[in-house]
Amino acid sequence: MISKKISHNLANSSMIRAMFEEGEKLRKIYGADKVYDFSLGNPDPEPPVEVKSALRELAGSDQLKMHSYMNNAGFPEVRETIAQKINSETGLNLNFSNVVMTVGAGGALNVVLKTLLNPGEEVIVFAPFFVEYTSYIDNHGGKTVIINTDFNTFLPDPEILRAKITPNTKAVIINTPNNPTGVVYSRDTLSSIAKVLEDKSREYGNTIYLISDEPYRKLAYDVEVPNILTIYRNAIMIDCFSKSLSLPGERMGYIATNPEADDVTTLMNGLVYCNRVLGFVNAPALFQKVIAKTINSTVDINIYKERRDLLYNSLTELGYECVKPDGAFYLFPKALIPDDIEFKNRAVKYNLLIVPGSGFRAPGYFRLAYCVSLETIKNSLPAFEALAKEFK
Amino acid sequence: MISKKISHNLANSSMIRAMFEEGEKLRKIYGADKVYDFSLGNPDPEPPVEVKSALRELAGSDQLKMHSYMNNAGFPEVRETIAQKINSETGLNLNFSNVVMTVGAGGALNVVLKTLLNPGEEVIVFAPFFVEYTSYIDNHGGKTVIINTDFNTFLPDPEILRAKITPNTKAVIINTPNNPTGVVYSRDTLSSIAKVLEDKSREYGNTIYLISDEPYRKLAYDVEVPNILTIYRNAIMIDCFSKSLSLPGERMGYIATNPEADDVTTLMNGLVYCNRVLGFVNAPALFQKVIAKTINSTVDINIYKERRDLLYNSLTELGYECVKPDGAFYLFPKALIPDDIEFKNRAVKYNLLIVPGSGFRAPGYFRLAYCVSLETIKNSLPAFEALAKEFK
Incomplete structure (x- = not known):
């Protein structure tokens, strides 16, 4: 039935x-x-103990309206804290309007895909990959196009990517550090992907977005995890606190964009609208505040x-x-x-x-x-x- | 773009x-x-103060894995608490397997609609109504069919409902107490709607679901808000704690079904699956536990x-x-x-x-x-x- x-x-x-x-x-x-x-x-x-103390402090405070509705994008001061954290790591110039708080990275991916996809548009993923991506893409009427990485390195080949992009390609999803391989994409790898997307966006007169799903970005061992927003202007960064703060059950994530992205105001309005109509409405209130207090912890x-x-x-x-x-x-x-x-x-x-x-x-x-x-x-x-x- | x-x-x-x-x-x-x-x-x-104390108690406890992933349906003990609360009010016989914890009522509605709808199937709503329903229905490929209530009472006419049901009707959404009218449907009104759906389900050999969106069920002034699960076997009850406990920002809701519903195991598995693939994954962990401790508060x-x-x-x-x-x-x-x-x-x-x-x-x-x-x-x-x- x-x-x-x-x-x-x-x-x-x-x-x-x-x-x-x-x-x-x-x-x-x-x-x-x-x-x-x-x-x-x-x-x-x-x-981390900082999370436990922040939670105790907030739970014990007399602050009013702590559990109320807020803007569907989240508390502006929490979004600003995240924007400034990214700026301090990258030299970029984000503000709160470039950040949407989400119900985890899974929620964020659904919000981004709903915002971007017209029926039948293609989203490229590199195998091996977290197969839930195919469900997320299908939820919003998109078509998953799978490209194998080189299984000796689990890195994507930019020239194969170039060959697979069509006028119908709306986005590419990458996931670094990667589930299931643990591989981290270097700045060179990311730059070569960006170069292909820039060329192809220009060729077809469409913006091709690079959706970078980064729930493991803080879990890297002696290597750099470059910030994708510094490498590709039309990247959409998705991060969450499930792994970095061991809070998977609390469903806290965010979407961040480069202020120089194409038509960034419409993009952000679309993300906030989709966060609402998909029924997320807003990321959980109390833990937004916990995150803002522990933004430097891991x-x-x-x-x-x-x-x-x-x-x-x-x-x-x-x-x-x-x-x-x-x-x-x-x-x-x-x-x-x-x-x-x-x-x-x-x-x-x-x-x-x-x-x-x-x-x-x-x-x-x-x-x-x-x-x-x-x-x-x-x-x-x-x-x-x-x-x-x-x-x- | x-x-x-x-x-x-x-x-x-x-x-x-x-x-x-x-x-x-x-x-x-x-x-x-x-x-x-x-x-x-x-x-x-x-x-209520009980919520504040439950939160303080949990935040101060040394309980491990409090913020971990759990079953996508939520913590079994929290679901059981809700099931028993419904049983005590109705004499029904739910257990935890009839309850899915959700990211608010908005999340619950999306999960239910994704679970039920084949492309182009119809969902009936009674105007005036919370128009977000049309977005939710459209998200999952459904078609909204609007029937006006009698504007002298804002109650639906069961005979008009009967006339509007087609073999393509998958569900009817009701919302009582109602946004925007504040009207509460009586047991008689609900029974007459149920009667129409039973007749039409039999006539077409399809289950027609009655989705009852009840975020305001605790906010009723000297009238009964009947439990829909006692009135229609294939009702899907959606409740949340945004209004009853003034916790809208925390996104806590649930879906409950009658254990006698058609093919209830498949229905529940579908709901849990859709909760996952829509990116909700699970309702926020800590507040599930707060809810279980304050289930009798308003x-x-x-x-x-x-x-x-x-x-x-x-x-x-x-x-x-x-x-x-x-x-x-x-x-x-x-x-x-x-x-x-x-x-x-x-x-x-x-x-x-x-x-x-x-x-x-x-x-x-x-x-x-x-x-x-x-x-x-x-x-x-x-x-x-x-x-x-x-x-x-």
Whole structure:
């Protein structure tokens, strides 16, 4: 009785539920500490103490109208704080009017796509990628065009991008640091993408937007994550605090644009309008204020870096092939057989829960999320070793 | 460069912004206390003390994972609390699986419509109505079918509804207590709507859903607001805490269904899936827990009732015609000339800010939101009197 498309999609999305249920079953049989669950990208460090204090301070204050409606774009002073933070890092000249507070990065992506897309317009994504993008694009009548990265580096090839752009291309989505590969795009890579979009925008007389989804931008290990707004004038930056402050359940994100973007006032008005009519209305009030008070805080990223080092070094020693990730909390090694679904099933026998690369449109690989303790990683190594031996 | 449809809608929605800016201008010239702004439905009482204490308690606790991801439907214990609250009021038998926590009622409506609608299916609404419904329906490819209520009572006529239902009708949206009229549908009215939907569902072999948007259900003055789930098996109840707890900025709502609804498991799975892919992901974590702790609290509705009485009695004495509202915080009187836009402009000359009925598809009327102090209402009365005299 529900929508035919949703009904169809439900059937396809049942794999993830099945995996989760498998994990629960294993935990019941063997105990939680004997199950090595690398399937969930759910940040496990607690939020920084500054977040806890800001929250206590606000909860205890007598400030009136703290939980009221505000402008659909969010509290102007919170937006200004974010604009100034970006300015201090980039030398750009944003103000509050270039920032819209959103219900997480997922909300932001939907708002941006609804604002931009006419029916049937194309949005390019680089595989492997977070497949939810295809749902977001479809929600607003767009068509997803998938381009593979070079699987030796997981970086996009600008010339392949150039060849795939049509007069119908409205936007390109990038995600750096990347889910699922952990790869961080360098300034050179981003500049070469920007160059292609500038050329093609000029050629077709259309603005082609570069939507940069950056929920992991603070989780980078000894490499720069360049600010996209400094590289491409028509970039739309999407950031959130789910990973940087370990607040995924609170749904806090934002969209930021370059003040020099084409027709930026209409773009911002469109974003605010779509934030409203999609039913987000505004990002949650109290946590906007928490964010403004903790804009300079980040979880201790050494926690993640130590895990990355241990897991990457151990797996490569065991013979797994893997691009070394510079960011996010994922490893994306090659499966030891071409059939990554079968490989996932074999891993389960060792109580190893992993996600097949097919789930990111990259069959033959698998994703490990290291949102688990160092201890769990250490304990999982014999299982990875036994699994590797099966295929020697 | 943005979507043509959004660009077009922006032009149309600029009236509201213009009105808001007019208000700001008047406040600067005359001082805030000399401007009688009845245009905004923004609850002004502070949240009940129980909400403040629950928030302080949670903010001060050492509970881990308080801000983490959870099931996309929300925390099971919060959903169970809501289910049991509904059961205690109705004798129904819901459990947590019949409840999805949402980003407000606006988010809930989008989730429900995306879950239900195939392209081009029809959704019936009764005018006057909150016009955002047309955007929500359009977001998900549906077609809005508008039926006027009887403007002497603002109640829908079940026989007109019967005549307007086609094999393509997927759902009917009702909103009680109503924005903009303040009218509350009685059990009889709801039963007669339910009867029509049962007959027509049977006739066409389709489930026709009754989506009941009830953000004002706790704001009713000496009348019953029947629970729709007790009246129609395929009703979908949408409630939020924006008005009942004065928490509009925090975006907390929920969807509840009858456990006996057609294929209820698929329906619930669809709702949870759409909550995720629309980018809501989950309702904000901390406030879910606040809600569970304050489920029996409500703002002091006598604050609103006193205002209703003063405003209704005064305006009718001054000769304004108005259906007496039993709920919400709106009055919807007849404009003193047929052109409600012109009437709104005339009102501005007396520093009275009102919303033309055309904005609710009911030209010739105007909406007053009494989210202002009793003092402001008292001070506004000479302005209403002077306005009335213009048209005598």
